Amino acid sequence: MLELDSVTAGYERRAPVFHGASLTVAPGESVGLLGPSGCGKSTLARVAALLHRPDAGRLVLDGTEVRAWRHRAPRAQRTAVGVVFQQPRTAADPRLTLTELIAEPLRATGRRAEAADRVAALAPAVGLTPDLLGRRPHEVSDGQLQRACLARALTLRPRWLICDEMTAMLDASTTAALVAAVETYRAETGAGLLAVGHDRVLLNRWCDRTVDWKDCLTAAP
Amino acid sequence: MADPRTHRLRLWSSGLTVGVILLAVLLVPPLVQLDEQAVDLSRKLLPPSWEHPFGTDDLGRDLLLRCVYGLRISLLVGLVAALVATVVGTAVGAAAGALGGWTDRTLMRLVDAFSSVPHLLLGIFVVALFRPGVWPVIASVAVTHWLSTARIVRSEVLSLRTRPFIDAAVSGGAGRWRVAVRHLLPAVLPQAGLAAVLMVPHAMWHESALSFLGLGLPSHQASLGNLVQNARSSLLAGDWWPTLFPGLLLILPTLAIAGLAGVWRDRLNPRRRSELML
Amino acid sequence: MTADHVLRALAAVSAERAEGAVLSVRGLTVRFRLRGGRTVDAVSDADFDLGAGECLALVGESGCGKSVLASALLGLLPGNAETSGTALLAGPEGGAGTDLLAADEKTLARTVRGRRVGLVPQSPAAHLTPVRTVRSHLEETVRALTGTSRRARREAAETAAERAAFPAGHLDRHPHELSGGLAQRAATALALIGDARLLLADEPTTGLDRDLVDRTVDELRRHADEGRALLLITHDLAAAARIADRVAVMYAGRIVEVAPAHRFFGPTGPRHPYARGLLDALPDRAFTPIPGMPPELSDLPEGCAFAPRCPRATVRCGTRPAPTAGVACHHPEQPRA
Secondary structure, X not given: OEEEEEEEEOOOOOOOOEEEEEEEEOOOOEEEEEOOOOOOHHHHHHHHOOOOOOOEEEEEEOOEEOOOOHHHOOHHHHOOEEEEOXXXXXXXXXXXXXXXXXXXXXXXXXXXXXXXXXXXXXXHHHOOOHHHHOOOHHHOOHHHHHHHHHHHHHOOOOOEEEEXXXXXXXXXXXXXXXXXXXXXXXXXXXXXXXXXXOOHHHHHHHOOEEEEHHHHEOOOO | OOOHHHHHHHHHHHHHHHHHHHHHHHHHHHHHOOOOOOOOHHHOOOOOOXXXXXXXXXXXXXXXXXXXXXXXXXXXXXXXXXXXXXXHHHHHHHHHHHHOHHHHHHHHHHXXXXXXXXXXXXXXXXXXXXXXXXXXXXXXXXXXXXXXXXXXXXXHHHHHHXXXXXXXXXXXXXXXXXXXXXXXXXXXXXXXXXXHHHHHHXXXXXXXXXXXXXXXXXXXXXXXXXXXXXXXXXXXXXXXXXXXXXXXXXXXXXXXXXXXXXXXXXXXXHHHHHOOOO | OOHHHHHHHHHHHHHXXXXXXXXXXXXXXXXXEOHHHOEEEEEEEXXXXXXOOOEEEEEOOOOOOHHHHHHHHHOOOOOOEEEEEEEEEOOHHHOOOEEOOOOOHHHHHHHHEOOOEEEEOOOHHHHOXXXXXXXXXXXXXXXXXXXXXXXHHHHHHHHHHHHXXXXXXXXXXXXXXXXXXXXXXXXXXXXXXXXXXXXXXXOOOOOOOHHHHHHHHHHHHHHHHOOOEEEEEXXXXXXXXXXXXXXXXXXXXXXXXXXXXXXXXXXXXXXXXXXXXXXXXXXXXXXXXXXXXXXXXXXXXXXOOOHHHOOOOOHHHHOOOOOEOOEOXXXXXXXXX
16 A cells, blocks of 8 residues: 555745645555646655655555655665656756666666666567667657656566656657556556646546545645 | 857867967977076076077076976966866765755855955965975965865755756665766766866966965976066066066966867757757 | 549638738748758648638647747747748738748847747746746837837736736736746737737647646637637647647648648548547547657658558558648548548
8 A cells, every 4th residue: 555644745844835635545556646736746746756755744655654755765665666757858867878767776776687688678668669778868859758767667666656747748649658558567567556647637547546636635734 | 159160260279279288388398308497697688589489587598498397387286286176176065965964064164164265365374384395386276276166066966956867766776875976976077077177277377376476386496477476577677578478378278278168168058969959 | 523623622722821821831841950961850841821810730749840840930940950941921911921931030030020920938937037027028028029118118018918818916926926827828918019910839838737728728719819820839639629720730840631620629530640640549539559659850761751650551651642632641541430
């Protein structure tokens, strides 16, 4: 289970972006979180990915309560959650080639030897051709870069996947292709999904259930 | 953005100047085997001629030769000081930006403390602690010049730290060290390198200033600052060449290096690099 | 009625349209020269007309060349771009027209941008100067475009804000104090000041919520209904479906189909296999992607660029199909039942 329980978070202690948000994703389940821009749903996604320490509330991941965030979190806990962000341009280190980008999590965790095989397996799964893999981010389109960012999130075979507005910048065909790649991965591994977005039609079609942001907010400020 | 032709002209003229200067200071001393200290009082203060293109000084020493030797010392001091200052500045700035919290506050107060003392005064204080020589001058210039680099690198690291690609690296299991070495440092190094190059002429001016005040290198050693200092009395007597040529040699590398740095800065601009606007 | 008759009828219709067109583009080609002698064919042979009161949606995936086309119309391409073809912008009140591609920078800056072509930008927040209020933006634009006297300027700015439905109470705010929707309206107000007859909206809804997308495009539609010509460049098919009169589909730098919006989005559907695939990828339709990826614009195939991904491709697709009745395809799909 991925359980967010009465989470309050923000970027200034005195003025949190939201108060008391709760949300649960069961293993293998896909949940769409629907909300207007600026409501704080992306911050909640960052909390769930252990990237942002909440001011209050709990995150329980597979029965273990998370007590440390970012670098302080145990590596196994951190890498159990894969993240895909809205803007591939800012989410990719401009100096790495797409191959290096996808292999980076393996190299960072000291499993360099597996990198070549894993990249070779992931690239076709997200629809990247070999000639694209040697290029750097500024030499590929947004859609192609987002495919690489999705592959990077899948590299360590996470049990949970968080897609924060993954397709907001993309055209219909690339959107459908990326969603299909996520669903294929989930069918193979049984991973849970939290998809954050503002497109109701898309999330309804994609996810098992869709939650409105205002229904997440249980506790009053 | 300048149009491509002036751009190319700037690149070539700057590159050529730097090249000639480097060749001169590297090759002339070992190849010519002339003594730049050779005194010949019978030929003192001769104006520029074919025999002595830059003229001679008040002790009859050839000024062209002394200028080349002076440039050599000044460039050496400038390069080493800039290098030391950049390494120290990058390390301090990166540590402050990447670690944040108390480390950041302490390091930045240290930077503030250093910058609150006037540059030259601090430099004079450092050289005064030692006997005159090359190393105290380098140390004094380096101590006063790492501050701006530290600030630049810190702010660059701070802005990089909030980018989603750092989040993605953290989520992919990268530790602090890995994030710093793999993602942050490569991003700030071009900026730091540019700062280092721009600092070389600045450091040369500082060396000259210290020497001009009589606090830098020993006065018999030919450095550009010493040459100008020695020429002061003859300038009052109307002999212009002992001041003009060392002065020009101080300005020329400054302009040339600034020109090269400008070209480099344009290259760093990613919009130019990608060429396309798709 | 033979196919020949249909063609002639269509040609007559488009000729008539060209007559009264605000913008008439013929053979627009943009090519970038890269270092190492490579060339990128960003836009090839684009033909279309745009009449007053009409909204043409130019759709296609990111990187297909549609934004380059917009930049070409505004003369805002980088130095390494080569353009050919014509883009005739009708003159004011029967005056002489201007070829946007041939006009020099001075003409474009002094008489075209802002005055005869208004640009609604992609990210309004980045389009506005952060340190100045909306009012000061509007007044400066009024001064630059119309030279109104200082006293009348205030009133002109307020009128401009009203026209774009920007609330007067927010005029003294800075861009960062505005919501995404209001920032978009402020940018639209700026685009409308010069009373341009052609509005160019380049991805005006990127990153906005669905409600806000609807509101933004509805307002654009309203400006078209007032007699302006609107070129809406977008990858958001739902936004295009909401307001467009006609849809032009761009693939790999070419316009592969131009169709009336009601036919394109209606039960009949588009006829080009790519356009059909694009619609089928929508989450409220089949939600299936088109297989493969678009070709590199620097390495386009000889024939139809879509053939490698096309389910209907045959040997004939090795030659480039000429646009016939608005579709550039050897095997256009038959209208759906």
